[in-house]
Amino acid sequence: MKAVFLQEPKKYSVDEIEKPHVGENDMLVKIAYCGICTLEQRLYTGDRKIYYPIIPGHEASGIIEEIGAKVISHHKAGDHVALDLVNRCHICPACLSGNSNMCENRFKKGQRVLGAFSEYMLVRPDQAHVIPAELPLEKACFAEPVACCIRSLKKVELGLGDTVVIIGAGPMGMMHLKTALVMGARVYVSDIDKARLADAKKMGADEVFDSSDMAKFIEEIKARTNGRGAERCIVTSPAKAAMEAAAGLIADEGRINVYTSYDDKPSLPMDLNTLHRKEVLITGSEGRSEEDFYRATKLISFNKIDVGDIISKIYSIDKIEEATELALSGKAYRVLLKM
Template sequence: MKTSVFYNVKNLVVEETPIPEVPVDKILIQIDTCAICTWEQRVYTGVKKVEFPFIGGHEIAGEITRVGATVKGDWKQGDKVVFGTNLACGHCYYCRVGEEQNCLYFDHSQQQPGLPYKGMGGLSEYLIVDPENIFTYQNVQPEEASLTEPLSCVLHSVETADVHFGDYVLVIGAGIMGMLHLQLAQKRGGIVIVSDPNEERLKLAKHLGAACVINPEKENLTKKVLAETENLGAQIIFNTTPIASLIPSLLESLSNTGTMILYSSYYPDNPVELKFDHIHKTGQKIMGTANSNKRDFIRAARLISRGIIDVKPFITKIYPLSQIQEAFQQAVTTDAFRIVVDFKQERSE
């Protein structure tokens, strides 16, 4: 099988590796598509430090090719599935109470069974998976289904914030994660404002139903938010950017008793100054969210399969595996939403 391996920063090599043998209690999936997440982009640019060689990829859609002899359930060859990464340990307190997204031992650098190097493994043509970590999808193309993983993380974020009907919601950043927050918050009845300096993305946000869009380089964000929210501020703010320095000023746009969700990872993770008496007096909450769990994954797959959430606008370009270097280069140097690697193109030739 073909596997794309990071050998160093900006150094990806497609090489032949053996198809893994399938343990009796596991399933072998043939990967059709793998979207390039920001996490892998940071490995590519060297911002995220990993031990090389490394096999990235975790936004995965594929098809079952073999089912181990003792696997329970009605899994069968040919089932179309998405893969919920098995990076949680499965045994700590948080895993056992259904909060595996906050596993004490969450590890992006586990070595997947049957693969020659550490990493999440989605940029290989085949992957051995636990039955409990795959979820069926229908009606959409694999490149759409591969965005189930990011949608599941956003679903977890929006539910953590507990958006209610009529809430004013401010989304900072109009990348793919910001746009998915926009769509899910709307589905829960939120009145959504989107802020981003990219005018083209603001146009798309408006097209997708944003009540208001703000370019913070041209308008005062706080004044505009207050003007759009009856001078109260947003009840919910989702910061989908990796910029920690924004957080103190965003509190000025947050309502009393409001909640700010820190969705993104922060690079660099530098300290920022907060006025804690302000938080004390306003009753504001700052919460973090990361990853997703099985419950999130099942529902994200349904939302995409049934067309409740349309992810097609966020698929910027699809590359065959042989052009993996070009795919990553475009992912990190353009305003792309998601670049998708397609294993099927050259497999069928």
């Protein structure tokens, strides 16, 4: 079978390797599609490092081919699945308190990490969420990023009828938009790229805002909220101005989630007295728990969220370099690999 190895930053090889043998407690999945997420892009550029060589890929869908003899679960060979490719030990304090996205053992050495840029891979039963056979497999691999949006919107306790501003109309901004709409919010999206704003409008945003003039943008949000500001805000852009805008447009008792990661380590653009007086809550979110993943799988399976318009291009596994360069170019939403 073929697999993509990242040998070092900016150096992939597509190698022919032996198909894995299913262990007693594993399942063998034939991978169908895998998204090239920010993590894979950062691994490629060298901004993030796990180990070398590594088979990247964590936004994957596929079909179960074989099930180990000691697996106790509802899975059957032939089931279509969305894969939750993170390690959760189920016994650390984070796992036991419902926050398995923060599992203390998720990056322990010797475990399988990522691995879906490959024609086949072994998974544990708790990593494979069954989806309907009618759901196109290229859509099923979005269960992971949608799950991260669910986590993010749960962190700010998004309520029915709340106004949420999503700053940044990249792929994760768009997936936040779709998720927040399903959760019953009025959703505003801002960006400095007019073409992306037009796309956000097509994807259902109640209104879109050009944030290149920050003072005007904040004024526009206040004008639509009786001068209060937005109740919820999600920052999906690592630009410093994005967080500054969030601090300016948030209502009293509002909640801001820092969804993006940063290469530098900027500080909060809000003084402590304002934080105290406004009762603003600023939080972050990282990944998703298994509950978030389960709910994302259902939203996509029930067609409550359609991700079709976020798929910019699909490449074959041999075109991994070209695919990654497009993902990195900023000219695409999600680029997928077809195995």
